Amino acid sequence: MDTVILSLKSYRKNIPITVGNEAFRRLPLPHTFQEFNIDPIKKEELDNGTEPPPYTQYCGWGSRALEAIEKDDFVIEFVGEVIDDETCEERLEDMRRRGDKNFYMCKVKKDFVIDATFKGNDCRFFNHSCEPNCQLQKWQVNGKTRLGVFASKAIEVGEPLTYDYRFEQHYGPEIECFCGAQNCQGNMSYV
Numbered sequence: 475m476d477t478v479i480l481s482l483k484s485y486r487k488n489i490p491i492t493v494g495n496e497a498f499r500r501l502p503l504p505h506t507f508q509e510f511n512i513d514p515i516k517k518e519e520l521d522n523g524t525e526p527p528p529y530t531q532y533c534g535w536g537s538r539a540l541e542a543i544e545k546d547d548f549v550i551e552f553v554g555e556v557i558d559d560e561t562c563e564e565r566l567e568d569m570r571r572r573g574d575k576n577f578y579m580c581k582v583k584k585d586f587v588i589d590a591t592f593k594g595n596d597c598r599f600f601n602h603s604c605e606p607n608c609q610l611q612k613w614q615v616n617g618k619t620r621l622g623v624f625a626s627k628a629i630e631v632g633e634p635l636t637y638d639y640r641f642e643q644h645y646g647p648e649i650e651c652f653c654g655a656q657n658c659q660g661n662m663s664y665v
């Protein structure tokens with residue numbers, strides 16, 4: 475299986491740029507997002523000795539900003555194993571059998587699901603919010619489709635980092651949303 479490699483720097487939304495040999499261009503199309511309940515890798519496996527992710531009261535592990543982030547700044551790439559739809563279904567079935575609660579999969583396109591369940595970076599700890607401060611975007615980078623998280627507003631040090639999980643296709647059980655936003659939809663529903 476292929477693994478998407480993080481190699482981005484902060485840059486502004488909508489402006490094609492080059493970093494090293496890579497050219498980045500944001501895709502105009504809306505992307506789809508799928509998540510499945512699969513046992514997460516333990517947070518200790520991702521810790522690099524600097525800053526562990528914070529544990530939230532209702533949403534499990536989360537992420538917070540360690541520095542101020544400007545609106546439209548690149549924050550992090552959504553990385554993980556790239557798996558096809560069949561493998562995805564198998565993992566979903568395993569998840570159903572286990573009754574897992576946390577989902578870490580994002581469907582990019584047919585036979586291209588990024589699964590951060592077993593391999594990933596801190597992005598896998600970004601929780602959903604109905605009033606998020608980040609947005610997940612699909613980019614085309616040197617012919618490869620990659621997902622980046624960008625700040626949708628200015629973010630202060632210590633703020634939880636969130637994006638909206640609601641996209642075109644969702645899988646998994648409906649669960650209650652605990653984002654705490656005033657406009658909270660009340661649940662995170664999946665098809």
Ligand SMILES: C[S@@+](CC[C@H](N)C(=O)[O-])C[C@H]1O[C@@H](n2cnc3c(N)ncnc32)[C@H](O)[C@@H]1O
Nearest residue numbers: 533534535575576577598599601602651652653
């Ligand atoms: C990508 S993971 C985020 C990290 C996760 N909190 C953890 O502990 O590993 C997504 C999972 O976090 C939980 N979650 C994220 N946002 C939530 C929210 N607003 N309300 C309730 N649960 C949430 C759900 O279990 C969801 O499947």
